[in-house]
Amino acid sequence: MSQPSVLFVCLGNICRSPLAEAALRAEAEKAGLAIIVDSAGTGDWHVDCPPDARAQRQALSHGIDISHYRGRQVTAQDFRRFTYVYALDADNLRNLRRIRPSDGTAELRLLMDMVPGREGNGVTDPYYGDEAGFAVTWDDVTRAARAIVGSLQAVDRTS
Ligand code: 4NP
Numbered sequence: 289m290s291q292p293s294v295l296f297v298c299l300g301n302i303c304r305s306p307l308a309e310a311a312l313r314a315e316a317e318k319a320g321l322a323i324i325v326d327s328a329g330t331g332d333w334h335v336d337c338p339p340d341a342r343a344q345r346q347a348l349s350h351g352i353d354i355s356h357y358r359g360r361q362v363t364a365q366d367f368r369r370f371t372y373v374y375a376l377d378a379d380n381l382r383n384l385r386r387i388r389p390s391d392g393t394a395e396l397r398l399l400m401d402m403v404p405g406r407e408g409n410g411v412t413d414p415y416y417g418d419e420a421g422f423a424v425t426w427d428d429v430t431r432a433a434r435a436i437v438g439s440l441q442a443v444d445r446t447s
Pocket residue numbers: 298299300301302303304305333413414415
């Protein structure tokens with residue numbers, strides 16, 4: 289199989305999806321899995337902005353520097369370039385279904401559907417909350433990242 293690629297999409301691309309990107313990069317590296325990982329937002333308010341300072345601190349507390357990440361808006365082309373597009377919540381999933389072009393090949397899924405027992409859940413937006421919300425986000429996206437690594441390893445074994 290060619291190298292799989294994974295795109296995480298939230299609203300602003302400064303809180304949840306950058307943390308999901310960081311978590312999957314870390315989990316894939318631990319597993320020795322070579323994959324392409326990126327993140328984007330359905331909104332355009334934070335294009336070219338670094339992640340929210342609280343998200344940066346949360347990642348750093350796990351030894352990961354995400355200060356060089358920059359916000360970008362998802363495009364129709366992303367559905368042709370990526371193998372998997374994961375929406376961080378149901379609102380973003382709805383918007384992604386609208387943006388998806390008819391020739392898009394990416395598999396579009398709700399992220400927490402990857403985590404047994406959390407199917408149908410969104411990752412709560414921590415933007416309007418306090419620092420503790422970012423720890424919850426990290427926990428959710430790390431569980432999902434581990435599940436993604438497991439499923440990609442399973443695909444790898446059968447191809
Ligand atoms: P994110 O959080 O979608 O997890 O990046 C948000 C960041 C910014 C805004 C909303 C959510 N905003 O409205 O600017």
